[in-house]
Amino acid sequence: MTVHAPSRPAASRDGDRPPGRPPLILVLPALAGLAFLVLPLAGLLVRAPWSTLGTRLVRPEVLDALRLSLLTATIATVLCVLFGVPLAWTLARVRFPGVRLVRALVTVPLVLPPVVGGVALLLAAGRRGIVGGPLESAFGITLPFTTAGVVLAQAFVAMPFLVISVEGALRAADLRYEEAAATLGASRWTTFRRVTLPLVAPGVAAGAVLCWARALGEFGATITFAGNFPGETQTMPLAVYLALETDPQAAIVLSLVLLAVSVVVLAALRNRWTGAS
Amino acid sequence: MFKRIAAAAALLAALAGCGEVDGASGDGGGETLTVFAAASLTETFTELGKTFEESHPGTDVRFGFAGSSTLAQQITQGAPADVFASASPATMKTVTDAGDAAGEPRVFTTNRLVIAVPKDDPGGVRSVRDLAGEDLRVVVCAEQVPCGAAAAKALAAAGVTVEPVSKEKDVKAVLTKVRLGEADAGLVYRTDAKAAGGDVTGIEFAAAAEAVNDYPIVRVADAPRPGLAKEFIDLVTGPRGRAVLGAAGFRAP
Numbered sequence: 001m002t003v004h005a006p007s008r009p010a011a012s013r014d015g016d017r018p019p020g021r022p023p024l025i026l027v028l029p030a031l032a033g034l035a036f037l038v039l040p041l042a043g044l045l046v047r048a049p050w051s052t053l054g055t056r057l058v059r060p061e062v063l064d065a066l067r068l069s070l071l072t073a074t075i076a077t078v079l080c081v082l083f084g085v086p087l088a089w090t091l092a093r094v095r096f097p098g099v100r101l102v103r104a105l106v107t108v109p110l111v112l113p114p115v116v117g118g119v120a121l122l123l124a125a126g127r128r129g130i131v132g133g134p135l136e137s138a139f140g141i142t143l144p145f146t147t148a149g150v151v152l153a154q155a156f157v158a159m160p161f162l163v164i165s166v167e168g169a170l171r172a173a174d175l176r177y178e179e180a181a182a183t184l185g186a187s188r189w190t191t192f193r194r195v196t197l198p199l200v201a202p203g204v205a206a207g208a209v210l211c212w213a214r215a216l217g218e219f220g221a222t223i224t225f226a227g228n229f230p231g232e233t234q235t236m237p238l239a240v241y242l243a244l245e246t247d248p249q250a251a252i253v254l255s256l257v258l259l260a261v262s263v264v265v266l267a268a269l270r271n272r273w274t275g276a277s
Numbered sequence: 278m279f280k281r282i283a284a285a286a287a288l289l290a291a292l293a294g295c296g297e298v299d300g301a302s303g304d305g306g307g308e309t310l311t312v313f314a315a316a317s318l319t320e321t322f323t324e325l326g327k328t329f330e331e332s333h334p335g336t337d338v339r340f341g342f343a344g345s346s347t348l349a350q351q352i353t354q355g356a357p358a359d360v361f362a363s364a365s366p367a368t369m370k371t372v373t374d375a376g377d378a379a380g381e382p383r384v385f386t387t388n389r390l391v392i393a394v395p396k397d398d399p400g401g402v403r404s405v406r407d408l409a410g411e412d413l414r415v416v417v418c419a420e421q422v423p424c425g426a427a428a429a430k431a432l433a434a435a436g437v438t439v440e441p442v443s444k445e446k447d448v449k450a451v452l453t454k455v456r457l458g459e460a461d462a463g464l465v466y467r468t469d470a471k472a473a474g475g476d477v478t479g480i481e482f483a484a485a486a487e488a489v490n491d492y493p494i495v496r497v498a499d500a501p502r503p504g505l506a507k508e509f510i511d512l513v514t515g516p517r518g519r520a521v522l523g524a525a526g527f528r529a530p
Contacts, residue, residue, distance in 0.1 A: 128458045145416075223445075224450075227416065228444050229442060229443050233443065243421075245346035
């Protein structure tokens with residue numbers, strides 16, 4: 001397996017960089033910073049049990065965890081797009097009192113330790129939670145210890161990435177197109193659908209990819225809220241954690257898979273969207 | 278510009294300061310003893326740590342409480358611990374096998390599993406047989422950690438097949454799920470059920486005797502404070518340690 005780092009030659013695209021040699025006082029700390037970020041990943045690659053990689057990867061429990069991770073992260077991302085895009089639009093386009101507070105609240109999961117997010121989810125959506133209690137007594141639906149609970153935990157931590165990305169795109173978009181559509185008689189919904197959404201589509205796509213990658217890596221909220229059961233709630237990061245307890249080699253292999261997926265996703269993201277801006 | 282440099286310098290100084298506190302040096306000539314202990318020892322060792330600090334003025338006892346297997350991995354990866362107290366000989370073995378233990382580990386106490394149920398007992402659990410119930414939400418530790426290995430052994434000895442809804446990463450996580458009422462029952466150490474006070478009820482079961490956990494303690498090779506480490510182990514294995522552990526529900530080895 002080869003992994004391509006998301007780097008590109010300095011002069012390939014950016015013709016607008018100033019000429020001259022970069023000063024050493026900037027280059028040295030830059031290299032140190034780069035090494036700090038890359039060395040742990042190199043450690044993973046160096047210590048990986050390459051000879052047994054293939055057989056370890058096709059173990060049923062590994063495939064189970066991978067399948068579950070891909071499925072839940074994808075559903076979580078779809079949910080985040082469905083609810084996050086309207087939320088981002090509201091934050092960017094609607095004036096209402098307390099908009100700053102709402103914006104701050106939306107980004108809280110970004111800085112909240114995921115395990116705290118998991119506790120909060122338990123207290124809200126657990127069977128004795130403010131939402132979960134009524135949900136169970138009325139419909140018999142319980143979320144902890146279910147795959148749906150995994151999706152919920154992932155969506156909770158990943159949605160801010162989407163909202164921030166889409167809101168940024170909305171703010172950067174030229175309002176005159178929307179105003180022109182409005183003067184031509186389009187309703188706000190039509191304007192959103194036919195003008196705004198196509199304008200910010202790259203932002204939505206970039207946000208969705210980030211959101212997916214974050215959901216894929218979610219650990220703390222998942223194990224706290226959804227628990228850990230193979231095939232039901234044990235995603236890849238949870239499998240990595242428990243493999244590390246007894247079989248570090250297996251944990252390295254699982255980590256490599258997650259690393260590869262993340263790098264591929266981010267590299268694609270960089271070339272397709274953010275690199276173009 | 279100068280402001281920025283000053284700010285950066287302050288930040289660096291703060292970071293350097295953090296590093297020092299985190300390291301073994303401590304402040305003002307005092308010494309820091311680092312003890313890695315199984316999550317189930319949280320309450321008792323915290324108390325013993327206070328006793329130790331009182332009898333060793335200027336010394337700080339710093340604890341790392343987590344699943345024994347996590348701690349064992351951290352020690353074999355070079356974590357700067359002085360003492361390691363594990364919830365099972367098997368986990369201790371990974372440390373001794375790696376050559377990271379100074380001398381022979383000593384078993385200082387034992388623990389056994391009980392069935393923990395929430396105070397209001399929504400599942401109506403009376404015995405280990407009830408755990409096989411269809412609609413009962415049972416939570417256990419993952420087999421990779423000592424409490425999970427013990428749970429599997431005890432359930433096998435009881436001849437009960439249980440379909441848990443989750444296999445948690447350590448015993449405290451199981452207890453939390455029971456405490457919050459998310460699980461109808463969980464297998465935890467009797468000391469954990471006791472530590473949860475009135476939140477959970479612990480139900481003893483005979484088959485738990487087949488899976489008694491021995492807790493070994495050892496000084497870590499290359500311990501930054503070998504002298505203090507030895508004294509702490511003496512405290513734990515001595516009369517004071519036995520009294521504190523006994524009060525929490527541990528039994529003598």
